[in-house]
Every structure is written in structure tokens, then in C-alpha cells.
Amino acid sequence: MEPPEQVRQWIGELLGMTLEGDSTRKPLEAWTMLGPALAAVHGATVAMETEPATVLVIPGSNDQ
Amino acid sequence: MGEPWELTLAEASDLIRQGALSPVDLVRSHLDRIAAVDPHLLAWARTVPEQALAEAERLEKLLRKGTHLGPLHGIPVGIKDIYYTAGLETAGGSRVLAGFIPTYGATVVRRLRAAGAIVLGKTATTEFAYADPAPTRNPWNTDHTPGGSSSGSAAAVAAGMCLGAFGTQTVGSIVRPAAFCGVVGLKPTYGRVSRYGILPLAWSLDHPGPIARTVRDAALLLEAVAGPDPNDPSAADRSVPCYVEKMAEPPGGLAAGIPDRYFPARSSAAVMAAFQDAVRVLAGLGIRVRDVQLPACFEAGVEAGRVVLHAEAAAFHRDRFRVRRQEYGPKLAALIEAGLLIPAASYLRAQQVRSEAIAAIRRLLREVDVLVTPAAPGPAPEGLGSTGDPVFNAPSSTFGLPALGVPMGFAPPGLPLGLQIVGRHFDEATILRVGTAYEAATPWHARRPAL
Structure with a gap:
């Protein structure tokens, strides 16, 4: 899934914050691992903006 | 009767109860089996033969005094090496915990021992x-x-080295290896079984559960360990049904949904052929099988689970990873490094997306009783560098739904395939009902690897 350009840019800036080591390698690996997932999550969140009362539920809590 | 190790758990249990099989002989048979085949398979991190035999003798004495602890009395089991076992090394498959000996046991292990099961090793x-x-x-x-x-x-x-074993699933780690090895894997509802004393991968995704040769065996193991636990606040405060009784009810009239997407496009031709045969068997059992539309947020929900996995794994390993980075394997290290970069707001948004997807899938599971899918996109891949793709198991793990994997046939060149039956939260009884009937109508579970 191709993320929206705005989200890709934001994630690229975020992944530029490396811990240590080769700063060109880590963002690429982390993007490969997480970028599409983060884009999917934030893309879905945009649709959820009309549902501000969405409750956070941890599955398996006694709310189920 | 052949060798004792060739029995199912339920068969061995009946023979022990009748006094026709000694727990000591049963354990010896399995220890001999381990000695014969494990050098080729390396399924055990460590075994405890003396302890196991001593425990078998103790349990045999109890039987002679007229005390029978239940269906697991004298049953040899294996425990995944991320479950704490008091006095027995728990290394988690890692270098960083090599030599670590817990002072207490996981709730699952304590309940198994109290039920009379005998731990052969990790x-x-x-x-x-x-x-x-x-x-x-x-x-x-x-x-x-x-x-x-x-x-x-x-x-x-699968190799007959124990009559049942416990594993955990965070993404695909019970149902997928069970499918690859031609045995039954049961991932219960999140919170059905206590996680106390189990090394976490991701706290809100980890599910302890049994692996066994038959559906009945898996149900017996689940009954022994499920239920509330004051040591684990996420263990649901719900009573445990008698699964073995409930699953005996014929499944005619139940409704099974086949998802319209996500699974078919990723399945190999051999998997699809076997799955279609399985669907015909289910229909022949009186189950009303129909196509169902997955909710629009399904894929986003699964991706949200990936974000949650990264963040929670990173949180658990953070402190140790900073000082012992070089002792971590490359895949786990990459997971932790990526997870440490996730902002809190993204983690929380992921949990919200996950919650929305859970609500949507619960609405779908009001229209049908179970969902049926292949357990994996293909048979076990060649090579030992990868454990395969958990893509078909990620949804049930992310949404906390119970999932049962049962043998579904074989793909060339003779590798097992699995059928996955997913149910409503805390409705293990229904997936066990469907699995029991399917197993009885098919020959796959009776086949054993030639070792």
C-alpha cells in the first residue's frame, strides 16, 4: 500500500531520529518494517475523526 | 496397543484411570522416544528425565491409594521455554537469559502440575x-x-515425544506451527488463560495455548489451565465451561463464514484445493457455509496490531537491549529498534484502530458462528532460516478471537496443511465443536511422520 505523501514525509522525518550507528541504514529498515503499518493506522484515524468518542479497549479486559 | 507414546492424550488418560497403564511406563516410553528422535529434530531446549520419572512414581502411588487428580493425571507434557518453571532454566531461546532459573512457575505450569501432568522439559x-x-x-x-x-x-x-505441549501466540505462533507439523493448535481468547509467569513478546497480544494430537486432547489441556488468576489482571473473570462436553454436540445448523478477501489471494493452489475440500466436508456435516464480507477496517486493524507488537516488544526489551544489544538476534533487534521509534500517540492511535476493528468483527460474528480459513498460505517453507508467514493468524491474535487449527490434508511433497476455525470471544466451545466434527470426518489427524 502506498502511503499518502504527507504521511510518508512525516514518517521519514520521524525515522531520521536514530539511536546510534549508521543513520542512513536504520531509517530505511525501520520504514520497511513499519512505514506501511503506520500509514495504515494514521490513514484509518483520519476516517475516525468523525467518531471522537472512540473508546480505547485493550482486548481481553473485563469490558468484553 | 502399540507403544505408549503412540497413544493420544485422551487414550492414555483413560488407560491410566482404568489402571491399565502406569504413568511410569508412559513417561519412560516418551523419554525413550525423545532419545531416539530428538537428535534429528531438536525440539527440546532441555529435558528433566529424573524429575519426570520421580513425579510419575509419585503420581502412581497416588493412584494406588485411590487418588486420581483428573484427565491429566500422569500425562507427559512439554512447556515452551518462555514459561517460567520453578527451579528449571528458562532461557527464552536467548543468550541474554541463558542460565536463568526462575524461583516460581507460571500459572499455566502450576495448574498443569496440580492436575497431575508431568513436565518432561522445556x-x-x-x-x-x-x-x-x-x-x-x-x-x-x-x-x-x-x-x-x-x-x-x-x-x-507431532513426533510423539509428549502427549501435549503448551505454546504461545502473539501473531501466529500456535496455529501456524501446529499446521506445519500436522497437529492441533488452540489459541484461546485473549484473557482466557493467564499470562502470569510467561515472558512477554507483546502484553496485549500474547495468548498461551495448547498444542496436541487431537481436538479432544487440546480441549482437555485448555480446561486444566483456563480461568481467572489474581496474578494476571487481564485474565478474564469468567468461569470455564466443560469444553469436552460442549464440543461433543454435532455442529449441524451452525453458520460458518468464508472471508471474501485477505486469505484467498495469499493462498497457494494446494492450500486452496485442500481448503475447498474442507469446506465441502463442513457442509456435509450440516454446517451452513457461506461467503462473508470482512469489515472495511479489517486490514487497518491487522496493521494496527503490527504497530502494537513493535511498541510493546520494544518497551519490554528496552533496558536490556541498551546494554546487551550484541547478544540479540538480528530479527528481534530490528523489531526493537523500530519499536523504540514509535511515538506514544501512534501506539495509542493503533490501539484505537484495533478497537474499531474488533467492534466491527464482533458485528460480523453475530451473522455467523465461526469464520473458516486456511491456517497458513502454504505448507512449511524449506529451510530453517524463517518460521514462515503468520499473515493468516495475525487477525485472530490482533482481535483476541479464539482460533483452532486442525490438520486439513497434505501438499506435495507430503507436508501438512491446516484449517483454521475462528470464533467469537470466549466461545471456544463452538470452534471446538466444529473442529471435533471435522476431525472425525477426515483422516488427516491419524497420520504420523515416518521417523
């Missing part, structure tokens, strides 16, 4: 239950992975 796991492989090989073809992360548990059961 089964091999991928490193901290993620993706850096264990050395274990597939009993059906040792050039292939057994899957993971519950690699040793699945291989040990």
Missing part, C-alpha cells in the same frame, strides 16, 4: 518468541521449518 522457542529461529526441524521433512515461535512444542507433539 521445548525450543524462537528467541523471545519472535522470529530468530530455534534449531528445531519439521518431523515431516527435516529440511523444512516446523514453524514458530512454538517450534519445539509443535514438533515434539
Whole structure:
């Protein structure tokens, strides 16, 4: 899934914050691992903006 | 009767109860089996033969005094090496915990022992239950992975080295290795079984559960360990049904949904052919099988689970990883590094998306009683460098739904395939009902690897 350009840019800036080591390698690996997932999550969140009362539920809590 | 190790758990249990089989003989048979085949499979991180025999003798004395602890009395089991076992090394498949000996046992282990089960040892796991492989090989073809992360548990059961074993699933680690090894894997509802004393991969995704040769065996193991636990606030405050009784009810009239997308496009031709045969069997049992539309947010929900996995694994390993980075395997290290970069707001948004997807899938599961899918996109891959793709198991793990994997046939060149039956939260009884009937109508569960 191709993320929206705005989200890709934001994630690229975020992944530029490396811990240590080769700063060109880590963002690429982390993007490969997480970028599409983060884009999917934030893309879905945009649709959820009309549902501000969405409750956070941890599955398996006694709310189920 | 052949060798005792060739029995199912339920068969051995009946013979012990009748006084026709000695727990000591049963344990000896399994220890001999381990000695014979495990050098080729490497399913065990460590075994405790003296302790197991001593325990078998104790349990035999109880029987002579007229005390029978229940269906697991004298039953030899394996425990994945991320479950704490008091006084017995728990290394988590890692270098960082090599030599670590817990002072207490996981709730699951304590309940198994109280039920009379005998721990033969700790089964091999991928490193901290993620993706850096264990050395274990597939009993059906040792050039292939057994899957993971519950690699040793699945291989040990398939090879007759124990009558049941426990694993965990965070993404695909019970149902997938069970499918690859031609045995039954049961991932209960999140919170059905206590996680106390189990090394976490991701706290809100980890599910302890049994691997066994038959659906009945898996149900017996689940009954022994399920239920509330004051040591685990996420263990649901719900009573445990008698699954073995409930699953005996014929499944005619139940409705099974086949998802319209996500699974078919990723399945190999052999998997699709076997799955279509399985669907015909289910229909022949009186189950009303129909196509269902997955909710629009399904894929986003699964991706949200990936974000949650990264963040929670990173949180657990953070402090140790900073000072012992070089002792971590490459795949787990990459997971942790990526997870440490996730902002809190993204993690929380992911949990919100996940919650929305759970609500949507619950609405779908009001229209049908179960969902049926293949357990994996293909048979066990060749090579030991990967444990395979958990893509078909990620949804049930992310949404906390119970999932049962049962043998579904074989793909060339003789590698097992699995059927996955997913149910409503805390409705293990229904997936066990469907699985029991399907197993009785098919020959797959009776086949054993030639070792």
C-alpha cells in the first residue's frame, strides 16, 4: 500500500531520529518494517475523526 | 496397543484411570522416544528425565491409594521455554537469559502440575518468541521449518515425544506451527488463560495455548489451565465451561463464514484445493457455509496490531537491549529498534484502530458462528532460516478471537496443511465443536511422520 505523501514525509522525518550507528541504514529498515503499518493506522484515524468518542479497549479486559 | 507414546492424550488418560497403564511406563516410553528422535529434530531446549520419572512414581502411588487428580493425571507434557518453571532454566531461546532459573512457575505450569501432568522439559522457542529461529526441524521433512515461535512444542507433539505441549501466540505462533507439523493448535481468547509467569513478546497480544494430537486432547489441556488468576489482571473473570462436553454436540445448523478477501489471494493452489475440500466436508456435516464480507477496517486493524507488537516488544526489551544489544538476534533487534521509534500517540492511535476493528468483527460474528480459513498460505517453507508467514493468524491474535487449527490434508511433497476455525470471544466451545466434527470426518489427524 502506498502511503499518502504527507504521511510518508512525516514518517521519514520521524525515522531520521536514530539511536546510534549508521543513520542512513536504520531509517530505511525501520520504514520497511513499519512505514506501511503506520500509514495504515494514521490513514484509518483520519476516517475516525468523525467518531471522537472512540473508546480505547485493550482486548481481553473485563469490558468484553 | 502399540507403544505408549503412540497413544493420544485422551487414550492414555483413560488407560491410566482404568489402571491399565502406569504413568511410569508412559513417561519412560516418551523419554525413550525423545532419545531416539530428538537428535534429528531438536525440539527440546532441555529435558528433566529424573524429575519426570520421580513425579510419575509419585503420581502412581497416588493412584494406588485411590487418588486420581483428573484427565491429566500422569500425562507427559512439554512447556515452551518462555514459561517460567520453578527451579528449571528458562532461557527464552536467548543468550541474554541463558542460565536463568526462575524461583516460581507460571500459572499455566502450576495448574498443569496440580492436575497431575508431568513436565518432561522445556521445548525450543524462537528467541523471545519472535522470529530468530530455534534449531528445531519439521518431523515431516527435516529440511523444512516446523514453524514458530512454538517450534519445539509443535514438533515434539507431532513426533510423539509428549502427549501435549503448551505454546504461545502473539501473531501466529500456535496455529501456524501446529499446521506445519500436522497437529492441533488452540489459541484461546485473549484473557482466557493467564499470562502470569510467561515472558512477554507483546502484553496485549500474547495468548498461551495448547498444542496436541487431537481436538479432544487440546480441549482437555485448555480446561486444566483456563480461568481467572489474581496474578494476571487481564485474565478474564469468567468461569470455564466443560469444553469436552460442549464440543461433543454435532455442529449441524451452525453458520460458518468464508472471508471474501485477505486469505484467498495469499493462498497457494494446494492450500486452496485442500481448503475447498474442507469446506465441502463442513457442509456435509450440516454446517451452513457461506461467503462473508470482512469489515472495511479489517486490514487497518491487522496493521494496527503490527504497530502494537513493535511498541510493546520494544518497551519490554528496552533496558536490556541498551546494554546487551550484541547478544540479540538480528530479527528481534530490528523489531526493537523500530519499536523504540514509535511515538506514544501512534501506539495509542493503533490501539484505537484495533478497537474499531474488533467492534466491527464482533458485528460480523453475530451473522455467523465461526469464520473458516486456511491456517497458513502454504505448507512449511524449506529451510530453517524463517518460521514462515503468520499473515493468516495475525487477525485472530490482533482481535483476541479464539482460533483452532486442525490438520486439513497434505501438499506435495507430503507436508501438512491446516484449517483454521475462528470464533467469537470466549466461545471456544463452538470452534471446538466444529473442529471435533471435522476431525472425525477426515483422516488427516491419524497420520504420523515416518521417523
